[in-house]
Amino acid sequence: MFILTSILNEEPEAETGLKFSAPAADDWVEIRRLIGLFRLDADDLSSDQFVVCKNGETLLGFGRLKRHPECDELSSLAVLRNFRGRGIGRRIVAELLGAVDRPVFIVTVIPAYFARLGFVETKSFPLSIKIKLAGCETVCGGGPTVMIPAAKFETGV
Numbered sequence: 001m002f003i004l005t006s007i008l009n010e011e012p013e014a015e016t017g018l019k020f021s022a023p024a025a026d027d028w029v030e031i032r033r034l035i036g037l038f039r040l041d042a043d044d045l046s047s048d049q050f051v052v053c054k055n056g057e058t059l060l061g062f063g064r065l066k067r068h069p070e071c072d073e074l075s076s077l078a079v080l081r082n083f084r085g086r087g088i089g090r091r092i093v094a095e096l097l098g099a100v101d102r103p104v105f106i107v108t109v110i111p112a113y114f115a116r117l118g119f120v121e122t123k124s125f126p127l128s129i130k131i132k133l134a135g136c137e138t139v140c141g142g143g144p145t146v147m148i149p150a151a152k153f154e155t156g157v
């Protein structure tokens with residue numbers, strides 16, 4: 001199981017009333033709309049790969065663990081503008097990494113954010129991530145970075 005200490009130890013005051021779970025059927029239209037709005041990865045969307053953060057019935061944010069043949073990829077992370085800066089993004093990432101049982105990567109144009117969560121840049125990654133990186137370089141043009149969680153994986157758990 002993945003060790004989440006680096007993320008959870010830095011968690012700011014936890015908001016009360018927040019629930020982290022798989023998306024309900026009703027959330028799905030809004031998730032797709034926000035993925036388009038924030039220009040996030042919309043390829044091969046599948047609701048079972050997502051974690052959402054909700055307050056009651058209100059969707060505040062979401063993220064995804066995209067399955068590749070050789071690895072998982074953290075992607076499509078977003079928090080609604082009015083709810084940013086409250087640790088929701090960090091907690092969604094922690095929830096997603098809690099389910100990881102193989103190498104996980106992120107291709108991102110905001111490496112400074114993920115560095116705060118304990119991710120580090122890597123130059124070594126499998127073909128699926130190379131393909132994603134090439135696609136991002138074409139679309140973003142802004143020099144995306146590939147990162148991995150700095151915490152180690154424990155084997156045999």
Ligand SMILES: CC(C)(COP(=O)(O)OP(=O)(O)OC[C@H]1O[C@@H](n2cnc3c(N)ncnc32)[C@H](O)[C@@H]1OP(=O)(O)O)[C@@H](O)C(=O)NCCC(=O)NCCS
Pocket residue numbers: 038040076077078079080083084085086087088089090091107108109110111112113116
């Ligand atoms: C990135 C995003 C998910 C962060 O969500 P969040 O809930 O605000 O994140 P957290 O509350 O966990 O962390 C907020 C902290 O990160 C910092 N932060 C946010 N974006 C950052 C960035 N691009 N670079 C560095 N730090 C950043 C904030 O300044 C804040 O710092 P503070 O705690 O010192 O005030 C949110 O800004 C978002 O939805 N952005 C648009 C979509 C996007 O870019 N997704 C990532 C695609 S790889």
